[in-house]
Amino acid sequence: MSGTSAASAAALAAAFADAYGHAPEGVWRAPGRVNLIGEHTDYNDGLVLPFALPLGVSVAASRRDDDVVEVRSLQADGTVTAPLSGTPGDVRGWAAYPVGMARVLREHGVGGATLLIDSDLPQGAGLSSSAALECATAIALCDLHGVWIAPAELARLAQRAENEHVGVPSGIMDQSASMLSSAGSALLLDCRSGLTSNVPFxxxxxxxxxxxxxxxxxxxxxxxxxxxxxxxxxxxxxxxxxxxxxxxxxxxxxxxxxxxxxxxxxxxxxxxxxxxxxxxxxxxxxxxxxxxxxxxxxxxxxxxxxxxxxxxxxxxxxxxxxxxxxxxxxxxxxxxxxxxxxxxxxxxxxxxxxxxxxxxxxxxxxxxxxxxxxxxxxxxxxxx
Structure with missing residues (x-):
């Protein structure tokens, strides 16, 4: 799947139904990013200037009655099923990102979910496919369970999920770009204060x-x-x-x-x-x-x-x-x-x-x- 059109969302929803035997409750999407300038400044409390790409990660999802997250990806084989009560390190590879996100959000009232993930971002290209996966999962889980968290705070929770459950000591830039960007602009982010402003680009x-x-x-x-x-x-x-x-x-x-x-x-x-x-x-x-x-x-x-x-x-x-x-x-x-x-x-x-x-x-x-x-x-x- 590529793009963010209704047709693409429908295709992912159909794939979800094929995989799990029932329709999803919705489809959510978060973009990858390019950082125009400001590299390795984010974890030094500095300034960054990223913008969101049209390419990204989409998640079709539905709620579960148990405290479990079940995840599949169209780009990977197999199914990963993990309890929300698990510990960092017990899920590895690509699935650690959505599972870690679900575990962090459990503290805010989010419960179990079944997810199917698709991406048109090239993996390993440095375009923040990991943050896009975290953020798409985050908004999907919050919507499913009726939990509202301000986008800037949700970005910080996504950063925490990557730090704690994947083991990457990343800064806040990638998740902020994926959550907070606007079309036609780059996002000036002060990584200390969290303040942002749109810069025409x-x-x-x-x-x-x-x-x-x-x-x-x-x-x-x-x-x-x-x-x-x-x-x-x-x-x-x-x-x-x-x-x-x-x-x-x-x-x-x-x-x-x-x-x-x-x-x-x-x-x-x-x-x-x-x-x-x-x-x-x-x-x-x-x-x-x-x-x-x-x-x-x-x-x-x-x-x-x-x-x-x-x-x-x-x-x-x-x-x-x-x-x-x-x-x-x-x-x-x-x-x-x-x-x-x-x-x-x-x-x-x-x-x-x-x-x-x-x-x-x-x-x-x-x-x-x-x-x-x-x-x-x-x-x-x-x-x-």
């Missing part, structure tokens, strides 16, 4: 195209590198005597107090990345969308050299795009695989695509995939 109106390139290098955040970066930031903040790296105001002075070159690099990225978010917001509000390209490129270089989370396919994609005339680009997501965004004049988009494809072919890499649907879209909602 319509590259097509400025004669620009934002390409999303799945580099096909698999991305897996449950590995140790993501957690290590977070621990390094926490250690640096402790040495500097601040609650989080967001509080560093004098970067040269802070770097002078850190003897560990690794911690110096991490701090330099986080502090400068927050500044890049602020600058990007200013440019977008001024209508200078094309000028954002230089900030994207600076972000990529910082992620590559200071935060050390980029990967060869991303570096080549960005380099070749710029050589072919793109305004700029960068890796997105946690790193170590996933996707790249490229901002280019629309008339140059085909040339940029061809340059990236040729560079991959020359290296005998798996061909990249270019997402066709990238317009900033609405957050989580009920379909039928």
């Amino acid at each position: 319509a590259p097509g109106e400025a004669g620009l195209t934002l390409l999303v390139v799945d580099t096909r290098a698999s991305h897996e955040l449950t590995g140790g590198e993501y957690a290590r970066r977070r621990a390094e930031c926490e250690k640096a903040a402790e040495i500097l005597g601040v609650d989080a790296l967001r509080d560093v105001k004098d970067l040269p002075a802070a770097l002078g107090r850190l003897s560990d070159p690794v911690l110096r690099r991490r701090v330099q990225h986080v502090v400068t990345e927050n500044h890049r978010v602020e600058a990007t917001v200013g440019l977008l509000r001024a209508g200078a969308v094309a000028e954002v390209g230089g900030l994207l490129l600076a972000s990529h270089m910082s992620l590559r050299d200071q935060y050390e989370v980029s990967w060869p396919e991303a570096d080549v994609a960005v380099d070749e795009a710029v050589r072919a005339g793109a305004r700029g680009g960068r890796m997105v997501g946690g790193g170590f695989g996933g996707s790249v965004i490229v901002l280019t004049r629309t008339e140059s988009a085909d040339r940029v695509r061809n340059a990236i494809e040729a560079a991959y072919q020359a290296r005998s890499w798996t061909p990249p995939v270019f997402l066709d649907e990238t317009a900033p879209s609405a957050g989580a909602h009920r379909l039928v």
